[in-house]
Amino acid sequence: DAGITQSPRHKVTETGTPVTLRCHQTENHRYMYWYRQDPGHGLRLIHYSYGVKDTDKGEVSDGYSVSRSKTEDFLLTLESATSSQTSVYFCAISESGGFGQPQHFGDGTRLSIL
């Protein structure tokens, strides 16, 4: 199994509060991704990173920011959480990004915003 740890695994918080989710990898892979998974929408890309301090937006990036100060850690921040951000969040890693390489996923963070 790919060495990916997401924390916390579950979180309940209130609307308007800041929330940070952490993804930690032990594979030394260059590419890291944040997805959200919702019924009826499947997995959708929020942001990704192609190196330390190098990040870019995905298809559903509004309301989210990311940071990557070390190869092994990729943080996802909801600056002011809204109920529409209730979801399951998955981190993924890839050795070489594009060029047909698979992404490997962590076990997710279930986030509920009341």
Next chain:
Amino acid sequence: EDQVTQSPEALRLQEGESSSLNCSYTVSGLRGLFWYRQDPGKGPEFLFTLYSAGEEKEKERLKATLTKKESFLHITAPKPEDSATYLCAVQDKIYNQGGKLIFGQGTELSVKP
């Protein structure tokens, strides 16, 4: 616009009853098509990558095939432990950076003993 459609949404089989799952896709140029398995409460687990039409990959009771417009995941003589949601995703050549994946909504497979 890239699009991935999986069918059926749910499939119930008896143990030993072979069947196929479908993934239809639309991309500018296919860099890769990926199959994943997802168990409840877990992240997607990588199964196969297919790169070009005519390619096939096998793993135990699973066999994935690819044409220019769709992929099939064939399940031969399934067992209850094959019960899971199967996800299909594509990577388009127009995305040179990052390797963005477009996912279908999945097929939920249930295999009864």
